[in-house]
Amino acid sequence: MTIYDIIKDSYYKIEQFSKESIDELNARIIEKTDKKGKPYAVADCLVRKKQITLKPEEIVRQLLIDKLIKNYGYPTSRMQLEYPVHFGREIKRADIVIMDKKHPTVPYIIIEVKKPKLKDGKDQLKSYCNSTGAPIAVWCNGEQIAYYNRKDPNYFEEIRDIPKETQTLMDIISERWTIKELKQNDVLQKDKISLKDKIKDLEDEVLANAGVDVFEECFKLIFAKLYDELMSGQSPSRFLEFTNAGRTDFELKDAIQDLFDSANKK
Secondary structure (H helix, E strand, C coil), X not given: CCHHHHHCCCCCCCCCCCHHHHHHHHHHCEEEECXXXXXXXXXXXXXXXXXXXXXXXXXXXXXXXXXXXXXXXXXXXXXXXXXXXXXXXXXXXXXXXXXXXXXXXXXXXXXXXXXXXXXXXXXXHHHHHHHHCCCXXXXXXXXXXXXXXXXXXXXXXEXXXXXXXXXCHHHHHCCCCCHHHHXXXXXXXXXXXXXXXXXXXXXXXXXXXXXXXXXXXXXXXXXXXXXHHHHHHHCCCCCCCCCCCCCCHHHHHHHHHHHHHHHHHC
16 A cells, blocks of 8 residues: 555645655555454654554645655654644644744644645634744645745735744745746745635735725736846846845835836836
Protein backbone atom coordinates (compact mmCIF):
# COMPACT_ATOMS: atom_id res chain seq x y z
CA MET A 1 0.00 0.00 0.00
CA THR A 2 1.29 3.48 -0.93
CA ILE A 3 0.14 6.98 -0.08
CA TYR A 4 -1.29 7.25 -3.61
CA ASP A 5 -3.68 4.39 -2.79
CA ILE A 6 -4.80 6.17 0.38
CA ILE A 7 -5.46 9.64 -1.09
CA LYS A 8 -6.84 8.65 -4.50
CA ASP A 9 -10.53 9.13 -3.62
CA SER A 10 -10.07 12.14 -1.30
CA TYR A 11 -9.89 15.93 -1.64
CA TYR A 12 -6.23 15.81 -0.66
CA LYS A 13 -3.29 15.83 -3.12
CA ILE A 14 0.50 15.78 -2.74
CA GLU A 15 1.73 18.07 -5.55
CA GLN A 16 3.23 20.50 -3.00
CA PHE A 17 5.83 17.98 -1.87
CA SER A 18 9.08 16.66 -3.31
CA LYS A 19 9.47 13.16 -4.73
CA GLU A 20 12.15 12.54 -2.10
CA SER A 21 9.74 13.30 0.78
CA ILE A 22 6.98 11.20 -0.79
CA ASP A 23 9.35 8.26 -1.30
CA GLU A 24 10.60 8.52 2.29
CA LEU A 25 7.06 8.44 3.68
CA ASN A 26 6.17 5.51 1.42
CA ALA A 27 9.21 3.65 2.79
CA ARG A 28 7.93 4.17 6.37
CA ILE A 29 4.51 2.66 5.67
CA ILE A 30 3.59 -0.56 7.43
CA GLU A 31 0.46 -2.35 6.21
CA LYS A 32 -1.83 -3.90 8.81
CA THR A 33 -5.33 -5.39 8.90
CA ASP A 34 -8.19 -4.63 11.25
CA LYS A 35 -10.43 -7.19 13.00
CA LYS A 36 -12.57 -7.50 9.87
CA GLY A 37 -9.53 -8.19 7.71
CA LYS A 38 -9.57 -4.79 6.04
CA PRO A 39 -6.07 -3.44 5.27
CA TYR A 40 -4.87 -0.06 6.53
CA ALA A 41 -1.54 1.76 6.70
CA VAL A 42 0.48 3.09 9.64
CA ALA A 43 3.80 4.94 9.89
CA ASP A 44 5.97 6.42 12.61
CA CYS A 45 5.06 10.07 13.22
CA LEU A 46 8.03 12.46 12.91
CA VAL A 47 6.87 14.50 15.92
CA ARG A 48 5.01 12.06 18.19
CA LYS A 49 7.56 9.25 17.70
CA LYS A 50 4.87 6.58 17.58
CA GLN A 51 2.85 4.77 14.94
CA ILE A 52 -0.17 6.62 13.59
CA THR A 53 -2.83 5.59 11.06
CA LEU A 54 -2.25 7.17 7.65
CA LYS A 55 -5.46 8.73 6.40
CA PRO A 56 -5.36 11.38 3.61
CA GLU A 57 -5.23 14.30 6.04
CA GLU A 58 -2.46 12.64 8.07
CA ILE A 59 -0.40 12.04 4.92
CA VAL A 60 -0.47 15.78 4.12
CA ARG A 61 0.43 16.57 7.73
CA GLN A 62 3.42 14.20 7.77
CA LEU A 63 4.71 15.58 4.45
CA LEU A 64 4.29 19.13 5.78
CA ILE A 65 6.25 18.25 8.92
CA ASP A 66 9.03 16.84 6.75
CA LYS A 67 9.02 20.07 4.69
CA LEU A 68 9.14 22.23 7.84
CA ILE A 69 12.19 20.29 9.01
CA LYS A 70 14.13 20.08 5.73
CA ASN A 71 13.17 23.31 3.93
CA TYR A 72 12.66 25.65 6.87
CA GLY A 73 14.94 24.19 9.54
CA TYR A 74 12.34 23.93 12.32
CA PRO A 75 13.17 21.27 14.94
CA THR A 76 10.41 18.89 16.00
CA SER A 77 10.92 20.12 19.57
CA ARG A 78 9.17 23.36 18.53
CA MET A 79 6.21 21.52 16.98
CA GLN A 80 2.99 20.39 18.61
CA LEU A 81 0.26 18.38 16.88
CA GLU A 82 -3.44 18.52 17.74
CA TYR A 83 -2.70 21.64 19.79
CA PRO A 84 -5.72 22.57 21.97
CA VAL A 85 -7.32 25.92 21.10
CA HIS A 86 -9.87 27.13 23.61
CA PHE A 87 -13.15 28.84 22.69
CA GLY A 88 -14.84 29.26 26.04
CA ARG A 89 -15.78 25.73 27.11
CA GLU A 90 -15.22 24.34 23.63
CA ILE A 91 -11.79 23.00 22.64
CA LYS A 92 -10.68 22.50 19.04
CA ARG A 93 -7.41 21.02 17.81
CA ALA A 94 -4.96 22.77 15.47
CA ASP A 95 -3.19 20.33 13.15
CA ILE A 96 0.38 21.65 13.47
CA VAL A 97 1.61 24.47 15.67
CA ILE A 98 5.16 25.83 15.69
CA MET A 99 5.86 27.45 19.03
CA ASP A 100 7.69 30.72 19.54
CA LYS A 101 11.47 30.32 19.83
CA LYS A 102 11.83 32.49 22.94
CA HIS A 103 8.44 31.66 24.47
CA PRO A 104 7.90 27.91 23.95
CA THR A 105 4.35 27.95 25.34
CA VAL A 106 3.19 30.60 22.84
CA PRO A 107 2.01 29.60 19.31
CA TYR A 108 3.96 31.27 16.48
CA ILE A 109 2.70 29.50 13.32
CA ILE A 110 -0.60 27.61 13.07
CA ILE A 111 -1.05 25.18 10.17
CA GLU A 112 -4.40 23.75 9.11
CA VAL A 113 -4.93 20.69 6.92
CA LYS A 114 -8.33 19.50 8.20
CA LYS A 115 -10.28 21.75 5.84
CA PRO A 116 -9.52 20.72 2.22
CA LYS A 117 -10.99 23.93 0.76
CA LEU A 118 -9.21 27.29 1.12
CA LYS A 119 -12.18 29.35 2.33
CA ASP A 120 -13.06 26.82 5.06
CA GLY A 121 -9.43 26.47 6.09
CA LYS A 122 -8.89 30.22 6.23
CA ASP A 123 -11.98 30.73 8.40
CA GLN A 124 -10.70 28.05 10.78
CA LEU A 125 -7.23 29.62 10.86
CA LYS A 126 -8.66 33.04 11.68
CA SER A 127 -10.45 31.68 14.71
CA TYR A 128 -7.33 29.78 15.87
CA CYS A 129 -5.04 32.80 15.46
CA ASN A 130 -7.47 35.17 17.13
CA SER A 131 -7.80 32.79 20.08
CA THR A 132 -4.07 32.16 20.52
CA GLY A 133 -2.56 35.41 19.20
CA ALA A 134 -0.38 33.53 16.68
CA PRO A 135 0.85 35.99 14.00
CA ILE A 136 1.28 33.48 11.14
CA ALA A 137 -1.17 31.01 9.60
CA VAL A 138 -0.80 28.37 6.87
CA TRP A 139 -3.44 26.35 4.99
CA CYS A 140 -2.56 23.38 2.81
CA ASN A 141 -4.45 20.50 1.21
CA GLY A 142 -1.37 19.05 -0.50
CA GLU A 143 -2.28 20.55 -3.87
CA GLN A 144 -2.42 24.22 -2.85
CA ILE A 145 -0.85 26.18 -0.02
CA ALA A 146 -1.48 29.68 1.35
CA TYR A 147 0.35 31.78 3.97
CA TYR A 148 -1.10 34.62 6.06
CA ASN A 149 0.03 37.24 8.55
CA ARG A 150 -2.56 38.16 11.18
CA LYS A 151 -2.42 41.96 11.26
CA ASP A 152 -5.52 42.37 13.41
CA PRO A 153 -8.57 40.18 14.23
CA ASN A 154 -10.43 41.30 11.11
CA TYR A 155 -7.62 41.28 8.58
CA PHE A 156 -5.25 38.54 7.51
CA GLU A 157 -2.73 39.64 4.91
CA GLU A 158 -1.39 37.06 2.49
CA ILE A 159 2.40 36.69 2.53
CA ARG A 160 4.66 34.90 0.05
CA ASP A 161 6.02 32.32 2.50
CA ILE A 162 6.69 31.65 6.17
CA PRO A 163 10.02 32.55 7.79
CA LYS A 164 12.72 29.92 8.06
CA GLU A 165 13.90 29.02 11.56
CA THR A 166 16.72 31.56 11.21
CA GLN A 167 14.45 34.35 9.89
CA THR A 168 11.82 36.65 11.35
CA LEU A 169 8.40 37.58 10.04
CA MET A 170 9.77 41.04 9.20
CA ASP A 171 12.33 39.43 6.88
CA ILE A 172 9.43 38.08 4.81
CA ILE A 173 7.16 41.13 4.96
CA SER A 174 9.82 43.73 4.15
CA GLU A 175 11.53 41.81 1.33
CA ARG A 176 11.66 43.74 -1.96
CA TRP A 177 11.73 42.05 -5.38
CA THR A 178 12.93 42.76 -8.88
CA ILE A 179 10.96 41.48 -11.89
CA LYS A 180 13.32 38.47 -12.19
CA GLU A 181 12.67 37.47 -8.56
CA LEU A 182 8.93 37.93 -9.07
CA LYS A 183 8.96 35.50 -12.00
CA GLN A 184 10.95 32.99 -9.97
CA ASN A 185 8.41 33.19 -7.15
CA ASP A 186 5.18 33.29 -9.16
CA VAL A 187 2.62 32.36 -6.51
CA LEU A 188 0.07 31.11 -9.09
CA GLN A 189 2.53 28.47 -10.28
CA LYS A 190 4.39 27.76 -7.02
CA ASP A 191 1.32 27.38 -4.83
CA LYS A 192 -0.98 26.06 -7.57
CA ILE A 193 -3.66 28.72 -6.99
CA SER A 194 -5.55 30.24 -9.94
CA LEU A 195 -6.00 33.95 -10.62
CA LYS A 196 -9.76 33.36 -10.38
CA ASP A 197 -9.33 32.01 -6.82
CA LYS A 198 -7.15 35.01 -5.93
CA ILE A 199 -9.81 37.45 -7.12
CA LYS A 200 -12.54 35.56 -5.26
CA ASP A 201 -10.40 35.66 -2.12
CA LEU A 202 -9.89 39.40 -2.58
CA GLU A 203 -13.64 39.86 -3.00
CA ASP A 204 -14.39 37.89 0.18
CA GLU A 205 -11.66 39.60 2.19
CA VAL A 206 -11.90 43.25 1.18
CA LEU A 207 -14.67 44.07 -1.26
CA ALA A 208 -17.67 42.16 0.12
CA ASN A 209 -20.41 44.58 1.18
CA ALA A 210 -18.20 47.53 0.18
CA GLY A 211 -20.79 48.88 -2.24
CA VAL A 212 -18.43 48.86 -5.23
CA ASP A 213 -18.24 47.10 -8.58
CA VAL A 214 -15.92 44.20 -7.74
CA PHE A 215 -14.68 43.71 -11.31
CA GLU A 216 -13.91 47.42 -11.71
CA GLU A 217 -11.93 47.58 -8.45
CA CYS A 218 -9.99 44.38 -9.24
CA PHE A 219 -9.25 45.68 -12.73
CA LYS A 220 -7.74 48.87 -11.29
CA LEU A 221 -5.37 46.77 -9.16
CA ILE A 222 -4.42 44.49 -12.07
CA PHE A 223 -3.92 47.57 -14.30
CA ALA A 224 -1.54 49.13 -11.72
CA LYS A 225 0.30 45.83 -11.26
CA LEU A 226 0.83 45.31 -14.99
CA TYR A 227 2.22 48.84 -15.30
CA ASP A 228 4.60 48.18 -12.39
CA GLU A 229 5.87 45.01 -14.07
CA LEU A 230 6.20 46.83 -17.41
CA MET A 231 8.44 49.47 -15.83
CA SER A 232 10.58 46.82 -14.14
CA GLY A 233 10.79 44.87 -17.40
CA GLN A 234 12.38 47.96 -18.96
CA SER A 235 14.70 48.41 -15.96
CA PRO A 236 15.47 44.94 -14.47
CA SER A 237 17.28 46.30 -11.39
CA ARG A 238 14.23 48.39 -10.39
CA PHE A 239 12.37 47.19 -7.28
CA LEU A 240 8.67 46.52 -7.78
CA GLU A 241 6.32 48.98 -6.08
CA PHE A 242 3.19 46.81 -6.15
CA THR A 243 3.94 45.16 -2.83
CA ASN A 244 3.10 45.84 0.78
CA ALA A 245 6.74 45.53 1.95
CA GLY A 246 5.90 46.52 5.50
CA ARG A 247 4.09 49.75 4.58
CA THR A 248 1.24 51.25 6.57
CA ASP A 249 -2.23 51.10 5.01
CA PHE A 250 -1.97 54.76 3.96
CA GLU A 251 1.52 54.34 2.47
CA LEU A 252 0.35 51.28 0.52
CA LYS A 253 -2.71 53.12 -0.81
CA ASP A 254 -0.55 56.05 -1.96
CA ALA A 255 1.94 53.73 -3.70
CA ILE A 256 -0.80 51.85 -5.59
CA GLN A 257 -2.58 55.12 -6.48
CA ASP A 258 0.68 56.54 -7.88
CA LEU A 259 1.12 53.43 -10.04
CA PHE A 260 -2.48 53.65 -11.26
CA ASP A 261 -2.15 57.36 -12.10
CA SER A 262 1.11 56.74 -13.97
CA ALA A 263 -0.47 53.83 -15.84
CA ASN A 264 -3.34 56.06 -16.93
CA LYS A 265 -0.89 58.67 -18.25
CA LYS A 266 1.11 56.01 -20.06
